[in-house]
Amino acid sequence: MSSQLAAAGLGLRRDFLPQFLDRPPENVDFIEVAPENWMGLGGRLGRQFAEALRHKPLYCHGLSLDLGGPRPLDRDFLDRLKGFLDQHEVVSYSEHLSACGDQGHMYDLMPIPFTEDAVHYVAARIRAVQAHLQRPVAVENVSYYAAPGARMSELEFICAVLDEADCQLLLDVNNIVVNSINHGYDAQAFLRGLPPQRVAYIHVAGHDHEAEDLRVDTHGADVDAEVWALLADAYAHVGVVPTLLERDFNIPSLEALLGEVEQIHQIQQQHLSKAVRAHG
Structure with missing residues (x-):
C-alpha cells in the first residue's frame, strides 16, 4: 500500500488559520473545506487560505449541490465551483448523497427515497456534474432518520447509484455506525457490501448518544470507540486511504x-503493519 494513501486530514476552520500557519501541523497530511465557504474570499482571510495551501493538499466537501432535490442543477454555481477546484488543484471533490433544497436552501441533509426512480434521477445528476466539472465526484453515504417510500435497502440504493453514475464514494464511517444503530442493521455487513474500488477517501466524526437505540450525527463530539473500530474494519475492506477528521460543533482546542x-495515523499504521506481516 502506498504511503501516500496513509494520510490523515483535518477540516480547516477560519479560527484555526493563524495557528495553522504559524506552525503547520506535521501529522495533518491534507486539509478539507466546504468550497461554498471559501469561494470568492479575499482580503486577509483569502491570503491566509492561499498560504495554507502552500503547505497542505486540498480536498473539498460540498454542502449545497442538492443532488437529490427537485430543482435543476445550478449551472452558475457549478461554473464558480469548477473555477475554485481548478484554481486550487483540489485533489478530490465530494458531495452528500442527499437533498437539501426546493425553492431555497434548507441547510439540512434530507434522505433521497430508496427507489429505482431515485437511482436513475440522482445518477443522471451526478453524471451531469462530473461532465460539467470535468472531474470525478465522490458521493457520501449520509445519516438519515426516516426512509419513507423505500423500495430497496440503503446499501442497495448506494451501490446502484455508484454503478449507474460511475462515480466515487466518500465513505463516512460514522454515518454507518449511526444508521446501523438507528435502523437496526449490522454495520460490518453494510461496510463489506460497499464496493471498495469506488472509495476515494474516508470521513470519521463524533455523534451524540440520545438513547440506546438513537444516535444523532452532530460532528460535535469526540470520535466514538465504535467508529474507531469500524475505521479499522474499513481499512481491512478497502485498504488504507486518506481519512479526514470532521468536527463542526463544540470545537475543542487544535491540540485536541x-x-x-x-489516532487515525495509528490505525492506518496498524493495518499496514498487519498487511506486511501477512505477506511475509
Whole structure:
C-alpha cells in the first residue's frame, strides 16, 4: 500500500488559520473545506487560505449541490465551483448523497427515497456534474432518520447509484455506525457490501448518544470507540486511504483535534503493519 494513501486530514476552520500557519501541523497530511465557504474570499482571510495551501493538499466537501432535490442543477454555481477546484488543484471533490433544497436552501441533509426512480434521477445528476466539472465526484453515504417510500435497502440504493453514475464514494464511517444503530442493521455487513474500488477517501466524526437505540450525527463530539473500530474494519475492506477528521460543533482546542488525527495515523499504521506481516 502506498504511503501516500496513509494520510490523515483535518477540516480547516477560519479560527484555526493563524495557528495553522504559524506552525503547520506535521501529522495533518491534507486539509478539507466546504468550497461554498471559501469561494470568492479575499482580503486577509483569502491570503491566509492561499498560504495554507502552500503547505497542505486540498480536498473539498460540498454542502449545497442538492443532488437529490427537485430543482435543476445550478449551472452558475457549478461554473464558480469548477473555477475554485481548478484554481486550487483540489485533489478530490465530494458531495452528500442527499437533498437539501426546493425553492431555497434548507441547510439540512434530507434522505433521497430508496427507489429505482431515485437511482436513475440522482445518477443522471451526478453524471451531469462530473461532465460539467470535468472531474470525478465522490458521493457520501449520509445519516438519515426516516426512509419513507423505500423500495430497496440503503446499501442497495448506494451501490446502484455508484454503478449507474460511475462515480466515487466518500465513505463516512460514522454515518454507518449511526444508521446501523438507528435502523437496526449490522454495520460490518453494510461496510463489506460497499464496493471498495469506488472509495476515494474516508470521513470519521463524533455523534451524540440520545438513547440506546438513537444516535444523532452532530460532528460535535469526540470520535466514538465504535467508529474507531469500524475505521479499522474499513481499512481491512478497502485498504488504507486518506481519512479526514470532521468536527463542526463544540470545537475543542487544535491540540485536541490533532490528537484524534494522530489516532487515525495509528490505525492506518496498524493495518499496514498487519498487511506486511501477512505477506511475509
